[in-house]
Amino acid sequence: MLKRGQIDELLSAVGADGLITGNSQLQTYECDGLTNFRVMPDAVVLPRTAGQVQAVVRLCARDRIPFVSRGAGTGLSGGALPAAGGIVISLARMNRILEVDLANRQVVVEPGVINAHVTQRVAAGGYFYAPDPSSQSVCTIGGNVAENAGGAHCLKYGFTTTHVLALDVVLPSGELVQLGAPMLDAPGYDLAGVFVGSEGTLGVATKITLRIVKRPEVVQTLLAAFDSIQAAGQTVSDIIAARMLPSAMEIMDSLSIQAAEAAVHAHYPVCKGLLLVELDGPRSEVEELMRAVKELCRNNGAWEIRIAQSEQERALVWKGRKAAFAAVGRISPNYIVQDGVIPRTALPRLLNEIEQFATAAGLRVANVFHAGDGNLHPLVLYDHGVAGQEEKALELSYRIMRLCVDHGGSITGEHGVGKEKQEALGYMFAEPDLATMQLVRRAFDPENIANPDKVFPRPRLCAEKPGPYTPHPLQTAGIAEIF
Amino acid sequence: MSASAALTLEQGVAQLAAMVGEEHMRRRGETVPTIEVAPGDMQQVAEILRFAHANALSVMICGGGTKLGWGNTFTADIELSMKRLNQLREHAWQDMTCTVQAGCSWTAMQDALKIHGQMVALDPLHPDRATVGGIVACNDSGALRLKYGSLRDLVIGMTMVLADGTIAKSGGKVVKNVAGYDMHKLLTGSFGTLGVIAEVNFRLHPLEEHHGTWTAVGIGAVEAGMTASSLAEPLRALLDAQLTPSCVQLRVFRGECALDIRMAALPECLDGYEERIRNVLGTLAISKSGEEVWNARQQLFDDDDALVLKVSVLPTEMCLLAAELHQWTAGGGTDVELVAQATGLMMVAVHSATDAAFVALIERLRARVIKSGGSVVALQIPGRLRGSIDVWGPNRGTLSLMREIKRRFDPGRILNPGRFVGNI
Numbered sequence: 001m002l003k004r005g006q007i008d009e010l011l012s013a014v015g016a017d018g019l020i021t022g023n024s025q026l027q028t029y030e031c032d033g034l035t036n037f038r039v040m041p042d043a044v045v046l047p048r049t050a051g052q053v054q055a056v057v058r059l060c061a062r063d064r065i066p067f068v069s070r071g072a073g074t075g076l077s078g079g080a081l082p083a084a085g086g087i088v089i090s091l092a093r094m095n096r097i098l099e100v101d102l103a104n105r106q107v108v109v110e111p112g113v114i115n116a117h118v119t120q121r122v123a124a125g126g127y128f129y130a131p132d133p134s135s136q137s138v139c140t141i142g143g144n145v146a147e148n149a150g151g152a153h154c155l156k157y158g159f160t161t162t163h164v165l166a167l168d169v170v171l172p173s174g175e176l177v178q179l180g181a182p183m184l185d186a187p188g189y190d191l192a193g194v195f196v197g198s199e200g201t202l203g204v205a206t207k208i209t210l211r212i213v214k215r216p217e218v219v220q221t222l223l224a225a226f227d228s229i230q231a232a233g234q235t236v237s238d239i240i241a242a243r244m245l246p247s248a249m250e251i252m253d254s255l256s257i258q259a260a261e262a263a264v265h266a267h268y269p270v271c272k273g274l275l276l277v278e279l280d281g282p283r284s285e286v287e288e289l290m291r292a293v294k295e296l297c298r299n300n301g302a303w304e305i306r307i308a309q310s311e312q313e314r315a316l317v318w319k320g321r322k323a324a325f326a327a328v329g330r331i332s333p334n335y336i337v338q339d340g341v342i343p344r345t346a347l348p349r350l351l352n353e354i355e356q357f358a359t360a361a362g363l364r365v366a367n368v369f370h371a372g373d374g375n376l377h378p379l380v381l382y383d384h385g386v387a388g389q390e391e392k393a394l395e396l397s398y399r400i401m402r403l404c405v406d407h408g409g410s411i412t413g414e415h416g417v418g419k420e421k422q423e424a425l426g427y428m429f430a431e432p433d434l435a436t437m438q439l440v441r442r443a444f445d446p447e448n449i450a451n452p453d454k455v456f457p458r459p460r461l462c463a464e465k466p467g468p469y470t471p472h473p474l475q476t477a478g479i480a481e482i483f
Numbered sequence: 484m485s486a487s488a489a490l491t492l493e494q495g496v497a498q499l500a501a502m503v504g505e506e507h508m509r510r511r512g513e514t515v516p517t518i519e520v521a522p523g524d525m526q527q528v529a530e531i532l533r534f535a536h537a538n539a540l541s542v543m544i545c546g547g548g549t550k551l552g553w554g555n556t557f558t559a560d561i562e563l564s565m566k567r568l569n570q571l572r573e574h575a576w577q578d579m580t581c582t583v584q585a586g587c588s589w590t591a592m593q594d595a596l597k598i599h600g601q602m603v604a605l606d607p608l609h610p611d612r613a614t615v616g617g618i619v620a621c622n623d624s625g626a627l628r629l630k631y632g633s634l635r636d637l638v639i640g641m642t643m644v645l646a647d648g649t650i651a652k653s654g655g656k657v658v659k660n661v662a663g664y665d666m667h668k669l670l671t672g673s674f675g676t677l678g679v680i681a682e683v684n685f686r687l688h689p690l691e692e693h694h695g696t697w698t699a700v701g702i703g704a705v706e707a708g709m710t711a712s713s714l715a716e717p718l719r720a721l722l723d724a725q726l727t728p729s730c731v732q733l734r735v736f737r738g739e740c741a742l743d744i745r746m747a748a749l750p751e752c753l754d755g756y757e758e759r760i761r762n763v764l765g766t767l768a769i770s771k772s773g774e775e776v777w778n779a780r781q782q783l784f785d786d787d788d789a790l791v792l793k794v795s796v797l798p799t800e801m802c803l804l805a806a807e808l809h810q811w812t813a814g815g816g817t818d819v820e821l822v823a824q825a826t827g828l829m830m831v832a833v834h835s836a837t838d839a840a841f842v843a844l845i846e847r848l849r850a851r852v853i854k855s856g857g858s859v860v861a862l863q864i865p866g867r868l869r870g871s872i873d874v875w876g877p878n879r880g881t882l883s884l885m886r887e888i889k890r891r892f893d894p895g896r897i898l899n900p901g902r903f904v905g906n907i
Contacts (some may be wrong), residue, residue: 103719104797104827126723148661159659161668162636166856177881183795183857184633184828185622185672187875188904189885193635193668197661217725237577243600243689281727284752341657343578373659374578410660417662428662429652436643436651437664439891443884455663 001085002042006063010045010087013055018093020044029088032073032080033135037419041068041082046090050168050176050206056089057204058174066452069204071112071143074135076337077418079146079199083452089204091142097121098207106165106182107210111142115149118210127212130157133414134322145205148197150414152321153278155372156247157213159414161196168207169195172445182209194440199416200451202444216280219247220290221314224302225271229253229367232273233347235300236371239277240344242296244289248278249372255331256324256366256379263327266320269304275371276321324368325379332364332381334390336397339415340404344374350407354378357399361392365400375413376404402427417455426457490538492516499561502530507567517543521564525642525650525681528563532679532897533648535561541897544675546586546614550621553862554674554902555874563679565616571595572682573656579687580639580656585616585680596687604631604688608781616680622672626730626745626777629825631688634671640684641667643677646893650681658686669888675899676907677892691729691747697757698772699764701740710740711809715802717764718742722798722825724763726756731825735805736779742767743776780822783832784863790841790872791863794829796852801827804852811847815840830862841868849876875904 002010010019020026021043030038047053060067066086073080082088095112102125107118115136118129132151133139139149144160145167154162166180180192195202226232232251239246252260252274260266268274277293279286290307297305308314328335342350351367358365358380366379378400382393401411401424411417411424426434434456444450499520500508509519522528535542543559545551546566565586573582576599583592589610596602606625607618619641624633631637640654643666653666670677699717701710714733721731721744730745742764746756761769783791796804801823808819808831817836823829833844849859853876861874882905889896889907901907 101797103799126725148665150659150661154659158632158636159661161665162632171884177884178879179881181795181856181858181879183797184826185793185795185858186856186879187858187860188878188881189677189888190622190635190668190672191881191884193671194665197665214723214725216727240579241577243692245689282725282748282752282756284755285748288749288751341659343575343580343657345575345577370659374657375659408655409657410655410662412662413657413659414661421662425663428655432649433651433653433663436645436649436653436666440664440666440669440888443888443891 002065006059006065007043009059010043010056013059014045014047014052018046018048018052020046029070029073029082029090032070032075032078034076034078034081034418034420037078037081039082039084041086041088044088044090046093048093050170053089053170053204053206054174054176056087057170057172060087060449061172061174061447064447064449066449068451069142069146069200071140071146072114072138074139075143075147075416075418076339077412077416077420079416079418079451079454080143081419091140091204094206102127105212105214107212109141109208109210111140111145111205111208113141115139115141115144118212122212123215126215128215129163129210130154130213131160131163134325141208141210142205145196145208146198146200147414147416150375152248152250152318152370155249155370156245161193163211164192164196164208165211166209167192167195167205169203169205171203172447172450176206199418199455201441201455203450218283218286219278219280219314220286221308221317222277222290222293222297223268223306223317224275224277224297225269225304226273226275226300226302227271229273229351230348231300232275233351233371235275235297235302237344238296238300239293240372242292244292246277246372247280248276249370250276250321251367251369251371252321252324253367255364256328256368259327259331259366260320260324262330263323264316264319266316268320271304275302276317321368325377328366328379328381332383334382334384334393336380336382336393337415338376338378338380338397338400339412340376340401340409341413342374342376342404342407342409344371346407346409347371347374350376350403353403354400357396361396363389363393363396365396370413373413374409398424419454422455423457425455495538495540498534499531502534503527515558517559517562519562519564521567523567525568525644528568528644528679528681529648529650531561531563532644532646535897536647536895539895539897541900543899544620544679546617547588547609547612549609549613550617550623552864553621555906556869557899557901559899565614568681574599575656576601580658580684581687582656582682582684583615584682585614587615589613589615589618597690600690600692601687602690603637603685605634605637606777608784615683619671619680619683620673620675624828625780626732626824628828629731630727630729635668637685638667638671638683639686641670641680642682643670644679644681646678646895646898654684656684674903676889676903678898693750693753694729694745694747695753695757696743696745696772696774696776697760697769698776699742699744699767699769701742701767711735711802712806714740714742715799717767718802718825719799720763721760724759726759726763730777733802733805733821733823734776734779735809736782736820736822743772745777780830783820783822783830786832786834788834788865789863790833790845790861790865790868792831792833792845792848793860793862794831794848794852794857796827796829796857797855798825798827801829804829807851808848811844817844838868838871841865842871845872853877878905
């Protein structure tokens with residue numbers, strides 16, 4: 001528990017309207033988008049300046065108080081889950097777009113700026129901010145930086161890391177430094193490169209210089225309906241083999257189509273495998289390539305092919321896709337989202353395996369995935385009310401994650417490791433790999449106060465089983481500590 | 484290799500020979516000998532480093548040797564040659580990824596990838612001799628960076644050997660992956676000071692099968708400096724034109740001042756682009772060029788007596804800075820040539836100046852660009868000037884953090900000691 005004196009110091013750092021200590025208000029912050037983990041923080045601060053963030057972090061450093069920074073709390077891996085006895089630093093009030101430099105294609109923002117607002121701000125000048133996670137209308141750039149957020153269009157445009165030039169960061173010591181620079185290749189280690197995607201474990205970003213992209217001359221979006229998800233997957237492979245680089249390729253199966261329809265009425269064809277392909281670039285080239293894509297769809301048995309005829313139609317197609325996760329709530333009382341990645345070529349095998357395991361467990365799995373880059377989002381559906389089903393669902397979900405690693409892939413493509421997958425990280429990386437990552441972590445945060453007990457597997461205590469987070473009995477009893 | 488209390492030179496040589504075989508070792512220098520050792524696999528790299536770490540012997544990591552002059556001068560007891568680790572280990576062409584050993588030359592790798600019409604979308608210096616490991620360690624990049632990004636975007640995984648012999652992996656073989664820290668990004672551009680890059684996983688792109696290069700020569704080519712500033716507006720218009728060129732460079736070289744533009748497209752679309760470029764560039768004369776214009780950056784290094792600087796500025800500044808550089812040096816016996824990428828990265832070669840003029844120029848340049856966040860790094864320094872030129876320039880306040888990272892990765896400071904920023 002924070003002491004009275006510490007609360008007073010927080011108060012003087014951020015003011016009365018920037019400090020939350022009341023239980024009912026603290027509850028808002030007890031979890032992020034991964035709601036099955038909940039921890040009440042001792043306090044939440046809402047700083048308005050980097051100086052205030054520094055003051056809070058200095059206090060944390062001095063008294064070894066754990067802190068967790070938080071944007072909009074839309075993360076799906078528990079990255080913004082508070083640390084017990086710790087402080088949540090909400091960056092929601094640091095939400096100004098500070099500079100726009102179209103000629104140099106740069107925008108400087110505070111971490112609480114909402115992703116979609118960056119594009120809105122520069123759209124009139126013919127630019128956009130490329131990373132587009134499904135939550136982009138509410139998630140913040142600070143959170144995107146922490147998770148190295150992707151989205152549907154990162155196949156062509158890259159991830160958050162591709163678009164971050166420089167960051168002002170409050171280190172866990174309280175020191176404010178600039179990582180990277182608005183100009184390329186600043187001499188020194190690529191600290192900005194390693195900071196992006198570090199899930200809040202290396203410090204708090206208080207200002208970010210982003211790269212924006214010129215809007216392509218034309219964008220075309222195609223929907224193709226197939227009788228199997230495998231045929232849709234084969235079409236993706238054929239498009240890649242034909243040396244095309246679409247800006248997005250997405251696949252949805254019948255369950256997720258059904259869910260998306262119920263939620264936003266995207267008018268998708270009712271089919272077993274729906275493929276969405278988006279091409280952008282100069283008009284002449286896009287038109288030529290789209291002809292080739294249609295041909296490949298037909299060759300793989302597509303029985304309906306549509307091209308969105310207007311910006312409104314295109315927006316609706318994407319709205320359905322981006323609503324797919326939440327929409328699954330309409331066809332199942334509970335679900336678990338997974339985020340594994342596999343080499344594209346392993347897709348047919350993996351889908352068969354998922355189906356087999358799901359059938360064996362008596363559960364349904366809805367599949368939505370970024371097919372171009374092999375990033376799966378299997379949604380394991382279950383009913384919390386049915387005894388034993390949640391455990392089965394968790395086991396199946398964890399099994400899918402391991403399958404991704406077995407196929408040469410990764411446990412997470414964009415959601416991050418956070419709390420949810422910290423044990424799975426130990427399945428993907430060996431001890432020396434993890435120990436080397438810890439060298440980086442300790443260089444930034446020797447006291448382990450920045451988002452502690454996330455990302456890395458906890459040291460195995462005897463008789464501890466791998467799986468979703470459960471506090472070890474020794475830890476609960478206060479006998480052992482987790483570092 | 485200096486003899487220490489614990490180890491005589493002969494003992495050291497014998498132990499290294501036992502690891503890699505005598506045929507893969509060479510002894511150079513008499514008074515302070517350096518032992519060149521060429522391991523045949525990653526385990527041997529680890530063994531050598533464990534040995535060096537235990538005996539406090541410094542190690543210089545060497546690929547093709549094309550960039551050994553970059554960074555601060557330093558000496559080492561052991562020269563670790565990666566030349567035998569030179570295989571493309573895996574090309575998963577349907578997944579568009581590959582795994583390659585660090586000692587593979589860039590061209591050898593690209594030739595093998597070409598079989599399936601793919602490439603690592605980067606055009607570094609000296610591709611025929613430079614190795615994958617060296618290029619990644621120095622974070623080199625060329626004109627393709629405009630379209631495809633830098634190594635930060637292309638390296639998706641890495642196997643590294645740390646100073647104590649630990650073999651560690653980072654990233655993976657899939658393009659989209661946010662599991663764990665991206666240590667490969669930290670190693671990229673670290674000049675071998677954090678670990679030995681042993682293997683690299685790249686994401687691949689389709690080869691640019693059909694492409695063309697056009698050159699717009701600036702007005703008044705004789706006064707190269709003045710011409711450079713006149714190209715600022717055409718360059719801005721070009722980048723704003725939704726044309727997606729692969730490369731755009733400002734080339735002030737051998738008496739010519741020009742903008743080079745490379746477009747890759749379907750063959751049926753390529754001709755249409757010439758017309759569009761003409762429309763965008765207005766009154767500038769445009770002609771089709773050969774691919775050789777893209778070699779100009781490398782040719783800046785041909786003169787060993789030239790000081791070659793890597794200057795980083797905002798894209799909008801580069802034409803103006805090129806013009807200023809010529810104004811500064813006009814009539815003073817100093818000649819400046821440069822190749823600047825549209826990303827704002829400029830390679831500047833300074834010729835035939837007096838020693839004082841070299842030093843004055845670099846100081847003036849730093850004063851001009853650093854206050855707005857840019858940087859000037861001396862890559863090639865004429866031998867006699869080594870020691871009188873600050874290679875890296877002033878640091879920006881992250882030096883203590885960088886030193887702490889170095890301390891944790893390489894506590895004995897055995898890897899390329901002193902070569903990097905702040906004598907790391």
